[in-house]
Structure formats: C-alpha cells, structure tokens
Amino acid sequence: MKRNAIIAMFMLASLSCAAAEHHPHWGYEGQEKPENWGKLSPEYSTCENGKNQSPINIDHVLKTEHSKLKLTFEAGQQNIINNGHTIEIDVSGNNQLEIDDEIFTLQQFHFHTPRENTIKGKYFPMAAHFVYKNKDNELAVIALMFNKGEANLELAKAWQQMPTESGKSAILANAVDIKALFPKELNYYRFSGSLTTPPCTEGVRWIVLQQQSQASAEQIEKFHSIMHHDNNRPIQPLHGRVIVD
Numbered sequence: 001m002k003r004n005a006i007i008a009m010f011m012l013a014s015l016s017c018a019a020a021e022h023h024p025h026w027g028y029e030g031q032e033k034p035e036n037w038g039k040l041s042p043e044y045s046t047c048e049n050g051k052n053q054s055p056i057n058i059d060h061v062l063k064t065e066h067s068k069l070k071l072t073f074e075a076g077q078q079n080i081i082n083n084g085h086t087i088e089i090d091v092s093g094n095n096q097l098e099i100d101d102e103i104f105t106l107q108q109f110h111f112h113t114p115r116e117n118t119i120k121g122k123y124f125p126m127a128a129h130f131v132y133k134n135k136d137n138e139l140a141v142i143a144l145m146f147n148k149g150e151a152n153l154e155l156a157k158a159w160q161q162m163p164t165e166s167g168k169s170a171i172l173a174n175a176v177d178i179k180a181l182f183p184k185e186l187n188y189y190r191f192s193g194s195l196t197t198p199p200c201t202e203g204v205r206w207i208v209l210q211q212q213s214q215a216s217a218e219q220i221e222k223f224h225s226i227m228h229h230d231n232n233r234p235i236q237p238l239h240g241r242v243i244v245d
Contacts, residue, residue, distance in 0.1 A: 026198045027085070034233045037198050047200035053236035054193030055116035058208060061189060061245040069142075069186045069207070070098035073179040077171060080158055084166035085197065086110040086231055087223060089158060095178060097132045097140060099205065104132035104140045106178070113224045115145050116196050116232045117208050119189075124212065126220045128181070129196075139195075140205040144182065149214030154180050159219055164226055183211035191243045196233045 024041040026032050032040065038048020047053070076093025088110040095106035108131050115127035124145040132140045146152070157174040187210040194202040224230070 023198075028229055028231050037200065040198070044198040044200065046194070046202060047198055050194060050200055050202050051239045052192055052194055052202045052241060053200060054196050054204065054206060055118070055233060055235055056191065056193065056238055056241075056243075057118045057121060057235050058189050058191075058243055059120050061243045064244045066190065066244060067099075069188060071179075071182075071186075072096045073177075075175060075177075078158075078175045079169055079171055080161055080163065081169040082163035082166050082226065086112065087158075087162055087226070089172070089176065091178070097142070099140060099207070102134050104134045104138075107131050107133050109178070111223055112196075112232045113220060113227070114230060114232055115143075117143055117206075118235060119145075119208070119210075126215060126223065130178075138203065138205075139201075140207065142188075143206065143208045145209070145212040146215040146220070147212045148217050148220065151216040151219060152181075152214060154178075155215055155219055159222060162222070162226060181213060183209065183213055185211045187211060189243055189245055191241055193241075 024044070026037055026040055026044070028034065034047075037044050038046070073095050074093035076091060078092070079090045081088045081090065088108050090108045091106055097104040097106070109128050110131075111126060111128050113126045115124040116129075117127070118124075125148055126146040128144045128146070130142040130144070132142070134140075154176045157176050158172060161170045161172055163169060189208045189210065191206050192202075193204050193206040194200050195204060
C-alpha cells in the first residue's frame with residue numbers, strides 16, 4: 001500500500017508540474033488576439049505593460065556611423081514546421097551575426113503576412129524574421145521585407161514542403177540558401193524591442209533591413225492561406241526609443 005501511495009503521489013506531482021509548464025494559448029483572432037495577450041496570463045503581462053515592445057513604425061531616425069552587418073553562412077540541415085502561428089524553419093550550421101563585438105548564431109527564421117514593422121508608414125505584404133542568439137541567450141532579430149514581384153527561388157524550396165496542418169514538420173530536401181534570401185545591399189535600421197509574440201520579452205536587438213527581397217503573389221498567398229489569417233502583431237508605441245540608421 002505504501003508503495004502504491006508513493007507512486008500515486010509521484011504521478012500527482014508530475015501532473016502538477018506539467019500543468020505549471022503549460023502556456024496559455026494565444027493567437028491572432030477572437031479572444032486570443034494580440035490586443036488581449038497581456039490579459040491571457042500573468043506571464044504575458046509584458047505584452048500589455050512593456051515600454052519597448054515590437055513591432056514599430058520606423059520613422060524619424062537618427063543618422064549614425066554604425067558598422068556594416070557581419071554575416072557568415074554555412075549550409076546545414078533545415079526543418080520546416082507549421083506551429084499554428086507561423087511557418088518556421090529551424091536551421092543547423094554555423095550561421096553567424098556579429099554585432100556589438102558579440103557573436104550571435106542563427107536559430108530559426110519564420111514569416112509574417114503582412115509584415116510587422118513598417119517603414120515610414122509603408123506596409124509590406126510579407127516579412128521574414130531571422131532569430132539569432134548569443135552565448136548568454138540574448139536575442140537579435142533581422143527583419144527582411146518582401147515586395148510582390150517575381151517568384152523567389154529560395155522560398156520555393158521551402159514552400160514545396162510547407163506543412164498545411166499545425167504541428168506538422170518535415171526535413172527540407174533542398175535547404176534554403178539563406179544568403180541568397182538577403183538583398184545585395186544590407187543597409188539597416190536598428191532599435192531595441194521585444195519578441196512580437198507572447199511572452200513579448202524585451203531586450204531584443206532589432207535590425208530591419210532597408211532593402212527588400214521579392215516573392216510572387218502566389219507565394220505570399222500560399223503562406224497566408226495555410227495560416228488562414230493575418231499573423232502580424234499591430235504596431236506598438238515607441239515610448240521615446242531612438243531608431244538609428
């Protein structure tokens with residue numbers, strides 16, 4: 001009996017831990033829409049109370065002499081995932097960003113339609129966010145906008161295997177050449193912001209490329225149709241932050 005009681009207590013404790021680790025569901029529509037994220041859970045309170053939230057409208061920038069982006073790329077296996085909020089491509093290989101004399105390594109990139117940040121009020125039909133992390137688990141995100149134009153050959157590699165159902169994933173047969181996704185010119189805006197999804201953690205170094213890439217209307221629509229809705233957070237207040245060019 002004692003042994004059974006101990007097993008029962010262990011199972012209850014395990015269930016309690018599982019419940020404690022459960023994160024409240026959030027989304028882009030209905031009661032779970034971005035305007036309500038901060039009310040869904042105390043752990044999402046920064047979404048409502050934070051003062052350095054993303055995305056933002058980029059305007060009235062401060063001209064500075066900042067260094068050029070230092071990016072290195074390395075081929076590796078890529079896994080494409082439909083997580084219900086976006087299409088995410090997890091990467092391997094030593095893809096690095098050097099900024100502020102620190103090295104950040106690319107973890108994944110994912111997509112939003114329409115874009116999240118705007119430039120002088122201009123909206124773009126789609127954006128990719130490249131999420132980098134340093135040794136202290138601090139994040140830097142490079143945002144790349146897409147205009148409607150010719151079909152993007154690198155996106156096509158991923159789009160061919162894009163999972164149509166949430167929770168599904170696949171290893172890409174033909175990995176995306178990340179370097180080829182970027183425009184040739186890498187001028188950028190920079191500001192301090194946050195994750196654009198719960199828990200909206202702040203302290204993220206945002207780099208928004210000034211030049212855009214292209215994707216066809218069909219490619220943009222395919223992504224949007226699989227998401228079934230827009231997956232962009234509305235523009236957030238600047239609260240006196242400085243945007244540098």
